[in-house]
Amino acid sequence: MIDRKDVEHVARLTRLALTEPELERMREQLNSILAHLDTLRAVPTEGVEPTSHAVDVVNVMREDEPAPCLPRDVALANAPDPSDGLFRVPRIIEE
């Protein structure tokens, strides 16, 4: 079971400022997701290797060849506060 503290912890890690009602809603939703995982847990997995990928493919690599980049104005198009070709962000405060 996920309690309020867990939700606050995860919200903090993902830099989400949740309101009281949102925290409660997330707690409920996360618990219902975990309940669904319990259903999956019922599947017998004895002797099955843990899997990280659904496709049976390995070694997808590319050659070390430089490719064209985005023009700078395009790269910065979604930046809320560009400054001299740089992304301007609020000052980082160490925690």
Added chain:
Amino acid sequence: MSAAASRYETVIGLEVHAQLSTRSKMFCGCPTTFGAPPNTQTCPVCLGMPGVLPVVNRRAVEFGIRTALAFSCRVNEACRFARKHYYYPDMPKNYQISQYEEPLAEDGFLEIDVEGGARSIGIQRLHLEEDVGKLLHEGTLETAQASLVDFNRSGVALMETVSRPDLSSPAEAASYLRAFRSVLIFLGVCDGNMEEGSLRCDANVSIRPRGSAPLGTKVEIKNLNSFRNVQRALEFEVRRQAQALDAGERIVQETRLWEADRGYTRSMRTKEFAHDYRYFPEPDLVPLQIDRRWVEEIRAELPELPRAWRRRAVAQYGLPPYDAEVLTQSRALVDYYEAALRESSQASGAGTDRPKVLSNWIMSELLRVLPGDDERAIKSSPIPPRHLVGLLQLIENSTISGKIAKDVFQKMFDTGQDARTIVEREGLTQVADEGALGRVIDSVMAANPKAIEDYRRGKKEAKGALIGQVMKETRGKANPALVNRLLEDKLSQT
């Protein structure tokens, strides 16, 4: 040995991040040129746009394997990438693609030189990951209201190598980093440029009362970006921890930042949850299964590494260990030396100790005008190895004196021309013509009757003054041995 060092044992492990010298980034095709205008080397992949797919750079994997083999690591049959989650504006995806449970390679070692011998330092693991962007601050760090982000570096291939806690002093840690850098440069996988951030180092350090078994609480120190800073920061930290233990305090497990300008480490006040990285397998990258034949191909092409070269240079060329050490400060310098030796063995005129003469000239003259640890500078030296050998030949066959040769060297460096061209154009050829020299000596003797008188009365040093006059008249071009012989002949005749 300081007081702290005698009471406590120091235990240090280093984590080194090396930027791989690939032409494109780790997971996308953006170029990796250092110093490009901000945000001109980015694409949707390295900007962390939704829906993009990373693809592994084969050369980066090859470089990782090459390094792993040089450190005698076991290259794992299979490895996987993982997402490491944390929030920081220099990382647009809010996770870094790295390797966690299944790194590329494990369990190797690096031999380092320490006082009175060599030591083998364990290497725990070597893995591949991507670099993050670069943060610039508006104004000073203390007063900045905003940070500026350049994502050119975001996604550049990084190799992280974690040593075992086998280093027992700050000096050993610096020595490890030196040896490490030198191996990477010889392998051609990293340019080793610490000023440009191609090689960065974090340290884990703890102390424990001498002879006690359990390890002390370890502190991580970040921002150690030069050999000197590694040593200074660790010396500071060992002292700080010893003072704390002496005062009955406990060491707190934490991350500290080295403030190079101020000469101390300070706590980054990182809360514990910051280390909750929530690693999980990167779903966008399929696992790597390393083909054994590929590994063997890479092994077969491993170049000679610095320690092996030094041993061979001492045994085969008869170089003093010091010379060998100086020459291995970069791959380019060793290549330069080897090329000069080859030229020299093809060139005429033997009998002199060419290996040592060449290393003398490289150490005293070439490294006076070029930084020996700068690969690019040495590779593009205005005096190629062939020209250096040409200059030495002119000394050996008495065309010029060793003294004039140093001036010619400077002119070769300034103009890029070979020695013979300069010597002929500027008329620097040593006067070795007995008739011509004889006339100069006659006129010097005629102008200095007192010196001759002194010489005859037994003041032998008067001859030195006469030789000096002859050298002055010939602007240093006279062959000194010949001057000496001719002058003695003439003095004994009159």
